[in-house]
Amino acid sequence: MSEDTPVGATDGPEMTGTYQKCGTFLNESAGAHARQLMPVLDKYEVDGAEVGDRLPPNRALNPCRFPSDARPTQVVRMNLDDGLSDDLARQLRCQGMIQESFAAASIGSYFPLSTMFENCVLFIPSAKRFYDLNQDVVHEHMPEVETTVVNAFVVRAGKRSYGTHSASGIALQIPSLVKKRLGFPTRYRSFHTALTPTPLDRQPFVIFEEAEVEAPNLQYVYEQMLEYGLDKEEKASVDKALFLFLEGKLSEIDLPTVRDFLMAKYWEKRYADTPSPGYYCDSRVGDALVFDNYRAHGDSTMPPSEQDRLTIDFRCFNRVHYPRGMSSGLDFIVDPAERAHQISRKRASLEFLLATLGYQSLDEFLQMVFGRNAEDINPFELMTDLQFGVYNKSKYHLLDQNLDDHYERVENLYSEIERTGEYVLPERAKACLKVLAG
Numbered sequence: 001m002s003e004d005t006p007v008g009a010t011d012g013p014e015m016t017g018t019y020q021k022c023g024t025f026l027n028e029s030a031g032a033h034a035r036q037l038m039p040v041l042d043k044y045e046v047d048g049a050e051v052g053d054r055l056p057p058n059r060a061l062n063p064c065r066f067p068s069d070a071r072p073t074q075v076v077r078m079n080l081d082d083g084l085s086d087d088l089a090r091q092l093r094c095q096g097m098i099q100e101s102f103a104a105a106s107i108g109s110y111f112p113l114s115t116m117f118e119n120c121v122l123f124i125p126s127a128k129r130f131y132d133l134n135q136d137v138v139h140e141h142m143p144e145v146e147t148t149v150v151n152a153f154v155v156r157a158g159k160r161s162y163g164t165h166s167a168s169g170i171a172l173q174i175p176s177l178v179k180k181r182l183g184f185p186t187r188y189r190s191f192h193t194a195l196t197p198t199p200l201d202r203q204p205f206v207i208f209e210e211a212e213v214e215a216p217n218l219q220y221v222y223e224q225m226l227e228y229g230l231d232k233e234e235k236a237s238v239d240k241a242l243f244l245f246l247e248g249k250l251s252e253i254d255l256p257t258v259r260d261f262l263m264a265k266y267w268e269k270r271y272a273d274t275p276s277p278g279y280y281c282d283s284r285v286g287d288a289l290v291f292d293n294y295r296a297h298g299d300s301t302m303p304p305s306e307q308d309r310l311t312i313d314f315r316c317f318n319r320v321h322y323p324r325g326m327s328s329g330l331d332f333i334v335d336p337a338e339r340a341h342q343i344s345r346k347r348a349s350l351e352f353l354l355a356t357l358g359y360q361s362l363d364e365f366l367q368m369v370f371g372r373n374a375e376d377i378n379p380f381e382l383m384t385d386l387q388f389g390v391y392n393k394s395k396y397h398l399l400d401q402n403l404d405d406h407y408e409r410v411e412n413l414y415s416e417i418e419r420t421g422e423y424v425l426p427e428r429a430k431a432c433l434k435v436l437a438g
């Protein structure tokens with residue numbers, strides 16, 4: 001196998017052992033995912049007449065679509081430390097115990113407090129180490145990169161991975177912004193790196209390489225689905241989903257789920273008569289699939305594996321431009337009180353996450369890293385935030401800081417967790433949770 005082989009560019013024999021069809025098809029995998037997500041709609045009651053009034057033919061929609069001129073997926077060799085996957089597996093286990101200690105707590109279902117994604121930098125020392133080791137590789141394969149974030153995660157033995165989806169963002173829903181290419185990354189690549197081998201029987205990561213790479217808004221996918229044809233039940237669920245979305249009735253947690261539901265339904269219909277095969281790579285540890293995140297990927301129909309699948313993933317964006325006078329998606333919130341509220345919630349969520357790691361305050365952490373207090377730094381500048389369309393890194397981007405002192409504390413805590421076999425949520429973290437719930 002050769003490095004950096006563009007998929008589909010040649011049909012050499014080397015290709016067949018590495019990147020090949022896995023036997024699934026986009027319409028079927030997406031259809032299965034749509035069925036898995038559909039129960040989210042049951043959480044909401046709607047008035048049938050109101051739904052009808054808001055949708056065609058009674059009201060016109062405002063469709064738009066960003067066609068990404070994606071490059072083919074490539075296989076790239078990443079730099080790994082000896083033992084990185086062991087370290088990561090250990091850190092992910094501890095981080096998982098922390099997450100489980102409060103996931104059941106009553107914080108209301110509206111506030112996503114994840115120890116993963118952007119917040120991974122706080123909990124996974126090896127993720128930052130991997131980031132530092134691979135900056136050159138990222139720049140070589142994506143010279144236009146501006147911001148990189150890293151996430152590490154595990155698909156547990158016996159569990160299925162998340163179903164078929166693709167990147168999206170708040171600005172991609174708004175035709176005037178899409179037309180001007182404002183508010184979202186026009187280049188968005190992932191470096192999806194295997195830390196455990198991924199033969200076909202270990203539920204490998206799946207990419208639908210031949211499907212069109214596009215980021216349509218939900219009004220566009222709705223209109224297309226009407227043309228492809230929906231039965232009565234499908235029409236009712238799709239109507240309800242779009243209505244809830246357009247009317248702003250969805251909670252922060254449910255919004256991405258409903259969006260993914262509509263996208264999955266769209267692919268199910270669009271590719272029903274032109275099946276688009278899924279591809280996987282039989283990766284060695286350290287092989288990354290470098291792919292355009294606007295491409296449909298992920299497949300929950302692959303049979304679960306008997307072993308954990310460990311992955312570390314970079315998401316890389318080019319520089320995102322915003323409308324005049326704006327510097328991030330946060331500026332789309334025009335009401336100053338609402339904006340202040342979101343900033344204070346972000347601060348409170350960081351305060352909580354750091355409390356789970358034993359910090360007495362956000363100030364304690366920020367003093368350690370920057371010699372500054374929380375009031376000096378907008379918390380949205382510490383990390384990107386895809387929910388609010390914060391893509392460009394600031395000078396406070398945590399991944400670019402020296403976090404050695406922080407990680408020493410994290411490692412001490414994790415040693416303690418491993419020694420005792422348990423993690424107890426600190427009192428201060430419980431108090432923070434109460435504040436978030438209030």
Ligand SMILES: [Fe+2]
Nearest residue numbers: 165166297298
């Ligand atoms: Fe993804």
